[in-house]
Amino acid sequence: MLEVLRRIIQEVNAAVDLSDALEIIVSRVKGAMEVDVCSVYLTDLDHNQYVLMATDGLNAASVGQVRIDFSNGLVGMVAEREEPLNIQSAKNHPRYQYFPETGEEQYSTFLGVPVIHHREVMGVVVVQRHAVERFDEDEVAFLVTIGAQLSGAIAHAQASGGIDGLRKRRRLSDERPILGVSGAPGVAIGTAVVRYPHADLSAVPDRRADDPEAEELAFRAAVTAVRVDIETIVERMRPVLPAEDSALFDAFIMMLDGDSLVEKSVERIRDGNWAPGALRNTVDEHVNIFEEMDDPYLRERAQDVRDLGRRILQYLQEGDTTRIDYPADTVLVGEEITASMLAEVPTERLTGIVSVSGSRTSHVAILARALGVPVVMGADDLPVTRVDGAEIIADGYSGRIYVNPGPMVVQEFERLVREEDELSDGLKALRDLPAESPDGVRIPLYANTGLLSDIGPSLNSGAEGVGLYRTEFPFMIRERFPSEQEQYEIYREVLESFAPRPVTLRTLDVGGDKALPYFPIEEDNPFLGWRGIRITLDHPEIFLVQLRAMLRASAGLDNLNLLLPMISSVDELDDSIDLIDRAYNELIEEGVAVKRPKIGAMVEVPSAVYQADVLAKRVDFLSVGTNDLTQYLLAVDRNNARVADLYDSLHPAVLRAMMQIVEGARRFGKPVSVCGEMAGDPASALLLLGMGVDSLSMSTGSLARVKWVIRTIDAEKARSLLQEALLLERSSEIREQINTVLEREGLGGLVRAGK
Ligand code: PEP
Ligand code: MG
Numbered sequence: 001m002l003e004v005l006r007r008i009i010q011e012v013n014a015a016v017d018l019s020d021a022l023e024i025i026v027s028r029v030k031g032a033m034e035v036d037v038c039s040v041y042l043t044d045l046d047h048n049q050y051v052l053m054a055t056d057g058l059n060a061a062s063v064g065q066v067r068i069d070f071s072n073g074l075v076g077m078v079a080e081r082e083e084p085l086n087i088q089s090a091k092n093h094p095r096y097q098y099f100p101e102t103g104e105e106q107y108s109t110f111l112g113v114p115v116i117h118h119r120e121v122m123g124v125v126v127v128q129r130h131a132v133e134r135f136d137e138d139e140v141a142f143l144v145t146i147g148a149q150l151s152g153a154i155a156h157a158q159a160s161g162g163i164d165g166l167r168k169r170r171r172l173s174d175e176r177p178i179l180g181v182s183g184a185p186g187v188a189i190g191t192a193v194v195r196y197p198h199a200d201l202s203a204v205p206d207r208r209a210d211d212p213e214a215e216e217l218a219f220r221a222a223v224t225a226v227r228v229d230i231e232t233i234v235e236r237m238r239p240v241l242p243a244e245d246s247a248l249f250d251a252f253i254m255m256l257d258g259d260s261l262v263e264k265s266v267e268r269i270r271d272g273n274w275a276p277g278a279l280r281n282t283v284d285e286h287v288n289i290f291e292e293m294d295d296p297y298l299r300e301r302a303q304d305v306r307d308l309g310r311r312i313l314q315y316l317q318e319g320d321t322t323r324i325d326y327p328a329d330t331v332l333v334g335e336e337i338t339a340s341m342l343a344e345v346p347t348e349r350l351t352g353i354v355s356v357s358g359s360r361t362s363h364v365a366i367l368a369r370a371l372g373v374p375v376v377m378g379a380d381d382l383p384v385t386r387v388d389g390a391e392i393i394a395d396g397y398s399g400r401i402y403v404n405p406g407p408m409v410v411q412e413f414e415r416l417v418r419e420e421d422e423l424s425d426g427l428k429a430l431r432d433l434p435a436e437s438p439d440g441v442r443i444p445l446y447a448n449t450g451l452l453s454d455i456g457p458s459l460n461s462g463a464e465g466v467g468l469y470r471t472e473f474p475f476m477i478r479e480r481f482p483s484e485q486e487q488y489e490i491y492r493e494v495l496e497s498f499a500p501r502p503v504t505l506r507t508l509d510v511g512g513d514k515a516l517p518y519f520p521i522e523e524d525n526p527f528l529g530w531r532g533i534r535i536t537l538d539h540p541e542i543f544l545v546q547l548r549a550m551l552r553a554s555a556g557l558d559n560l561n562l563l564l565p566m567i568s569s570v571d572e573l574d575d576s577i578d579l580i581d582r583a584y585n586e587l588i589e590e591g592v593a594v595k596r597p598k599i600g601a602m603v604e605v606p607s608a609v610y611q612a613d614v615l616a617k618r619v620d621f622l623s624v625g626t627n628d629l630t631q632y633l634l635a636v637d638r639n640n641a642r643v644a645d646l647y648d649s650l651h652p653a654v655l656r657a658m659m660q661i662v663e664g665a666r667r668f669g670k671p672v673s674v675c676g677e678m679a680g681d682p683a684s685a686l687l688l689l690g691m692g693v694d695s696l697s698m699s700t701g702s703l704a705r706v707k708w709v710i711r712t713i714d715a716e717k718a719r720s721l722l723q724e725a726l727l728l729e730r731s732s733e734i735r736e737q738i739n740t741v742l743e744r745e746g747l748g749g750l751v752r753a754g755k
Contacts, residue, residue, distance in 0.1 A: 058103060513526065
C-alpha cells in the first residue's frame with residue numbers, strides 16, 4: 001500500500017498544473033481502491049461552493065458544472081465536519097443532493113474525505129461503488145492518507161492556477177495574494193529574478209530565451225559533452241564491470257541518441273523557453289511516463305532520466321558565462337535564497353526578496369534587514385518555476401505576495417511605496433538624535449553586524465556602538481579556520497572604526513544552522529546539539545586563538561566587550577571565564593597592553609532564563625538572544641517555514657521569560673541588553689523599554705524605526721502598556737494592543753505598509 005501511495009504522490013507532485021494533478025488523483029485512486037468512481041471537489045471561496053473539478057466514473061461533461069453550496073449535499077457535510085463520511089446508501093441520506101448530469105444514481109456507497117491544508121478545507125475527495133456494503137476501515141484509512149498527503153500538492157497547484165485554471169494553464173495573475181511570513185519590513189514592487197541552487201533541475205525556472213538559436217547550440221553542446229563523459233566512463237569500466245551493469249550506460253547513450261529527450265527539449269527551446277527550462281520540462285515528462293509503468297525495472301529508469309538531466313544541466317550551467325542581468329528593481333525569488341545569492345545582486349538593484357523556505361530569523365533575512373530590503377519568507381505555495389520575469393509585489397510587513405497583480409493592486413502598492421519612502425526620509429532625520437523618551441529615559445541603540453562591509457552602514461545609521469558582532473561570518477567565508485593574525489585584523493578594524501564607542505564581539509557561534517564548510521557537523525538535531533560555546537569549550541585551541549585575537553585587537557582602544565553564546569549552565573560560564581583569563585594573562589606576560597574586557601553571557605536557552613541571577617553574578621552584563629530564546633521556549637524551529645506562524649517573540653511566555661531575566665540581572669546590579677531581532681521590532685521594543693532593558697542592539701535597517709518609537713512614547717506609558725500586556729494570554733492580543741497604541745500615536749507606518 002505504501003508503495004502505491006508513494007507513487008501517486010510522486011506523480012501528483014510532478015504534475016504540470018492543477019488539472020493534470022487532479023486527473024492523476026482520480027484515475028490512480030480509482031484503480032488502487034478498485035472503486036467505480038473517484039471525484040475531487042474543490043472549494044470555491046468566491047461563490048461559497050464546492051465545484052466538481054475532476055472525476056473518473058461520473059459523466060465527464062459534469063466537470064466544472066456541478067456546484068454544491070457550502071451547506072448542501074454530502075460533499076458539503078464532509079467539509080463542514082472535517083472528517084470522513086462513510087455511507088452505505090447515499091440516496092437515502094437526508095443530505096443527499098442529486099445532480100442528474102453526473103449519472104451518479106447508479107452508485108450506492110459513498111466515502112468522502114476532506115482535503116485540508118493549513119487548517120483550511122481545500123476540497124473533498126469522494127469514492128463511490130455500485131456495491132451495497134460500506135467501505136471497510138482499511139479503505140477509509142487509505143483515502144484519509146491520500147487526502148492528507150495530497151493537500152500540499154493541491155494547494156500548490158491551486159496557487160498556480162486556481163479553480164479557473166482547470167482547463168488551461170491560466171496566466172499567473174491574481175488579486176488574491178500568496179501567503180508567506182514577514183521577513184523584513186517594507187514593500188517591494190519589482191521584477192522577479194528566480195535563483196536556484198546549482199545542478200538542481202527541479203528548481204530551474206521557465207524563462208524566455210532572448211536568442212533561441214544560441215540556446216539550442218548550448219544545449220546540443222552540453223548533450224555532446226555528457227555523451228563523451230559517459231563513453232569515457234564506459235571505456236574505463238568495461239573491463240571491470242559486469243555486462244549487465246554497463247548496460248545502464250548504454251541505456252544512457254540510447255536516451256541521448258534517441259529523439260525523445262534531446263529533440264523534445266530542442267522543440268521547447270524553439271518554442272521560446274531557455275535551455276535549462278526546456279530540459280526540466282522534458283525530463284519531468286519522461287520521469288512521469290516511467291514512474292507510471294508497472295514494471296519495477298522500467299520504473300527505476302525514471303531515476304536515470306533525472307540523473308541524465310542533472311548531468312546536462314551541469315554543463316549548461318558551466319558554459320553559462322552570461323552574468324545574470326539584474327533589473328533595476330530586482331526581487332530575488334527562490335526555493336531557498338542564500339546569503340551568497342543576495343550578495344551577488346548589486347545593492348542598488350535589490351528591491352526585495354521572496355524565499356519559499358526559511359523564516360524571519362533565518363540569517364538571510366537578518367542580512368536583508370541590515371540592508372533595509374523587504375523580505376517575505378516561507379512562501380511555500382509560490383510556484384517558483386513559473387514566476388521568473390513576472391511583476392511581483394512583496395509586502396514584508398504582512399508576508400503577502402502578488403504575482404502579476406492587477407492594476408488596482410499595483411496602484412495601491414505604489415501609493416504605499418511612496419509613503420514608505422516618505423517615512424524613511426523622515427527616519428533619516430532622526431540619525432543623530434538620541435534614543436530618549438519624551439519623559440527622559442535614554443536607551444542606547446547599538447548595531448548588529450558581522451561583515452566588514454556592514455561597518456560603513458552601521459556607522460552611518462547613528463548606532464552608538466556594536467551590540468553584537470557575529471564573528472562566525474568571517475569564519476564562514478574561508479576555507480579553514482582564520483589565524484590569530486587574520487582575526488586580529490578583522491576585529492581591530494571594527495573596534496577602531498567605532499572607538500570610543502563600545503563593540504561587543506561574540507565568540508564563535510557555529511553549529512545549529514550555521515555550518516563551516518571545513519568543519520562539518522552532522523547531527524540529527526543540530527539546534528539541540530553541538531553548537532556555540534559547547535564547541536569552543538571542547539576546542540580550547542580554537543577558542544584561545546579567537547580570544548587572544550580579540551583582546552589584542554582592543555589594545556589601546558579599550559572598547560571591547562566579550563559575549564559568550566549559548567550558555568546553558570554556570571559551569572560553561574566559569575570555564576569560559578577561565579579561558580578568557582588565561583588568554584588575558586598570556587598577553588600580559590607577553591607585554592601586550594590589554595585591559596580585561598567586560599564579559600557578557602547570552603541568555604538564549606530556557607535554562608539560562610531560570611538561572612539569570614547566578615549567571616549575572618559572574619559577568620558584567622547579560623545579553624538576551626531572543627531569536628534562539630523564542631525558538632527554544634516555544635519549541636519552534638526558527639528556520640522552518642511550516643511553523644513560522646507559531647514563531648512569535650511577543651508570545652506571553654517569552655515576555656514572562658524576559659521579565660525574569662531582567663529581575664535576575666537587577667538582583668546583582670547588572671545591565672541587560674537585547675540583541676535578538678525582537679529588539680528591532682518597533683512594537684516589541686516598546687515593551688522592552690517598559691521592562692527597563694538597558695540597551696537594544698539590532699540590524700541597522702531597524703534602528704531609526706525603533707528610535708522613532710522611543711522618542712515618541714513616554715517610558716511611563718511603556719511601563720503601563722507592559723503591565724497590560726502581561727495580563728493578556730495570546731501573542732495576537734498583545735500585538736493588537738501595541739499596534740493600536742502605535743496607530744494612535746501616528747506610528748502605524750512602522751508596523752504595516754504605508755505611512
Ligand atoms: C539570537 O539568538 O537571538 C542571536 C542574537 O543570535 P543568532 O541570531 O546569531 O543566533
Ligand atoms: Mg543565537
